[in-house]
Amino acid sequence: MRYRLSETAITFLNLNASTFERYQRFRGINTNRIAGPLKGRFYLATGRHTGCDREPFQIIGLYMAGTDHKALRDNVRNLIEEKAYPNLERLIGELHEADLADLLEHLEEDERLTVFRILTPERAGEVLIELSPPIQESLTNELDDQALSQILNELDSDDATDIFSHLSPERAENIIGLVQPAVAEELQKLVGYETDTAGGIMALEFVSVSANSTIREAIENIRKKREEVENLYYVWAVDDSGKLAGVVSIKDLVLEPRDRKIRDIMNPDVISVDVNTDQEEVARIVKQYDLTHIPVVNGQHKLTGRITHDDIIDVIEEEANEDISLMGGVIDQEIAEESAFKISRARLPWLLLGLFGGLLSALVIKNFQGSIEKMLALSFFIPVIMAMGGNTGTQAATVVIRGLATGDISIVRTGKRLLTELRVALINGILCGILLGCVVAFWLSDPHLGIGVGVSLITVILFSGSFGAFVPFVLKKLDIDPALAAGPFITTSNDILGLLIYLSIITQFLMAA
Numbered sequence: 218m219r220y221r222l223s224e225t226a227i228t229f230l231n232l233n234a235s236t237f238e239r240y241q242r243f244r245g246i247n248t249n250r251i252a253g254p255l256k257g258r259f260y261l262a263t264g265r266h267t268g269c270d271r272e273p274f275q276i277i278g279l280y281m282a283g284t285d286h287k288a289l290r291d292n293v294r295n296l297i298e299e300k301a302y303p304n305l306e307r308l309i310g311e312l313h314e315a316d317l318a319d320l321l322e323h324l325e326e327d328e329r330l331t332v333f334r335i336l337t338p339e340r341a342g343e344v345l346i347e348l349s350p351p352i353q354e355s356l357t358n359e360l361d362d363q364a365l366s367q368i369l370n371e372l373d374s375d376d377a378t379d380i381f382s383h384l385s386p387e388r389a390e391n392i393i394g395l396v397q398p399a400v401a402e403e404l405q406k407l408v409g410y411e412t413d414t415a416g417g418i419m420a421l422e423f424v425s426v427s428a429n430s431t432i433r434e435a436i437e438n439i440r441k442k443r444e445e446v447e448n449l450y451y452v453w454a455v456d457d458s459g460k461l462a463g464v465v466s467i468k469d470l471v472l473e474p475r476d477r478k479i480r481d482i483m484n485p486d487v488i489s490v491d492v493n494t495d496q497e498e499v500a501r502i503v504k505q506y507d508l509t510h511i512p513v514v515n516g517q518h519k520l521t522g523r524i525t526h527d528d529i530i531d532v533i534e535e536e537a538n539e540d541i542s543l544m545g546g547v548i549d550q551e552i553a554e555e556s557a558f559k560i561s562r563a564r565l566p567w568l569l570l571g572l573f574g575g576l577l578s579a580l581v582i583k584n585f586q587g588s589i590e591k592m593l594a595l596s597f598f599i600p601v602i603m604a605m606g607g608n609t610g611t612q613a614a615t616v617v618i619r620g621l622a623t624g625d626i627s628i629v630r631t632g633k634r635l636l637t638e639l640r641v642a643l644i645n646g647i648l649c650g651i652l653l654g655c656v657v658a659f660w661l662s663d664p665h666l667g668i669g670v671g672v673s674l675i676t677v678i679l680f681s682g683s684f685g686a687f688v689p690f691v692l693k694k695l696d697i698d699p700a701l702a703a704g705p706f707i708t709t710s711n712d713i714l715g716l717l718i719y720l721s722i723i724t725q726f727l728m729a730a
Contacts, residue, residue, distance in 0.1 A: 290323055297331050306335050314340065318347035330359050338367040346376045354383060362388065366395035369404070373447075375420040375528065378407040415499050416492035418532065419513040419522030422446045426479055428454040428462045433475040435465070448525060453512050454483045459519040461512055463487055489514050492521055499524060500532045577713045584720075595723055598657065598670055599716065605649060606677045606715035607708040610685030613638050614707050617689045618699045631690045635683065642682025643675075650675035669726030673719040680718060681711045 296305040309317055309332060321329045321344070333341060333356055345353055345368060357365060357380060369377045369392065381389060381404050393401045403421050410416030422445050426435040435452060452470065454463040463483030473482050489512045490499050503511055503526070513522040617634065620626025626634055654671025658664040685707050689699035 286320075286323075290320065293320065293324065293332065294328060297328055302335060305332070309335070314343040315347050318344050322349060322352050326355060330356065334364075338364075339371040342368040342372040342376070345380065346372065350383075353380065357384070362391050362395055366392050370397050370400055373420050373422055374400075374403040374407060375418060375522075378404055378417075382408050382412060410492060413496050414492065415490045415494040415496065415513045415524060416521070418496055418499070418528050419492070419524050420528075421522050423453065423512070423520075423523040424449060425453045425455050425520050426465075428456055428478075428480040428483060430479050431475065432470055432473055432477050432479065432482070435470060435479055436475070439470075448510075450509055453487065453520055453523075454479050455520050461487060461489055461514050461518055461520045464512075487512065489518075490524075491516070496532045497536050500529050500536065503529045595666070595670075598653070599719070601653065602674060602677055602715055602719045603712045605674060606681040606711040609642060609645065609678045610681040610707040610711045613642070613682045613685035614689055617686050621689060621693055621699055635686055635690070638682050638686035639679070642679045645682070646675040646678035649678060666723075666726065669723050673722040676722065677711075677715045677718050680714065684711065684714075 292308065293305065296302075296308065309320075312320065317332075321332060324332065329352070333344070336344060345356065348356070360368075365380075369381060372380070377400065381392065384392065393404065396404070407416070407419070407421070412418075422442075424439055424442050424446055426438050430438075439446075439449065439452065450467055452465045452467070453461060454465060456462045463480070463485040464487040465479060465483045469482050488502065488506055488508065490502060492513055492515050499511065502508070503524075509526045511524050512520055513524060515521050617626060617638075620634075650671040650673075653674050654667040656667075657670040658667025661667070688707070692699045
């Protein structure tokens, strides 16, 4: 009997070509009308009978890299619409947590919640930590306290704290009473640290052994914690008071005789960070020393937690996003944010600063109205001067900000860097000034004004380059994020001062003519 296709793919499992070919014997299944074959991978659908005496036949497809993600989203939406939840569960069952998180971010809010509620608490937690903050917050707000507490029970302490710290005080208190006692203790401990510090991003799951213990005892300790600690590469040694004393690699634990003492094989020169160290500094240390994990100690140098490489990657991404956003005049806006009011609130402050700066620029032009009226053509070059000054300042600021963030530029070498930027601005200013001066002299048939405009541009570029490089150092010294110096701040400042420089010099040239 023939089967007709629904437009719903039901699940994805590993199928080889020969297995797929065996499905071809079922007449009436038109696989070409679905998405596959796609790059050697098949995207198939549910086969339904039309009044035959056989049970409906389900065709199982394969989801791998290269699959049509739009088709996947369409399949999920169709299953939700048909309320085919068992098939939906099979469909998403083979997706990697990161892929499932990506899928959820491209669904509507009600569809997202339907898919998420199908997941087990363990898998829901793994997916939840992969989501962008706005989507993560939206989902946690929709979940009841019991469901959320079950998810937090399954997460590592640092991931659970990230979610818990964004809850309202009333709900956080309810959750503390529902999670397991050990989890509640971890949450209350970690939530006390600032979110952007080593303590705020560390995990409490780690393996430590006494420096006086044997390798055999250390291995037994690792076995006891094998379910608790993932990605174990190093074991930290502590003294009798719990202070960090050294580090031992898993390789040494395997190769050395079992009766040797940990203190005899450990490396005492272990790199660690304090719980209050800024996360950006932690990332810089991990990068500098090529670490996969770094221990966190308290004020008494007692081992408190560990930070893993995946957390460092998140920090680097977070800091880079923050710097880029600030440089563009966008404060605290997440890319996935869907609320127009929140987005507006993030962008409006810098727009208002730009508006205020524009009014100051207009005031400068008004004060030089007489000079502009004498030679109207001079106003043609105001946009050129403003643009060149803004671009020069932004270039210099971007390089310095990025260098300060990565550690490639040190605050103690401010003078050398400023001198370098001054030389660069002088070279670029002279070249651009000569070029613009020649254009003006030819255009207006007045070499005298051409020289005036050229000198103005050289001066503006020289000032803008120096100013753009200098301000980030000042903000860094004041413990203010240097990214605030870029974007609208640099551009607006250079517009005002660039106009003042240009019109002042041109006025002097007109008076001398």
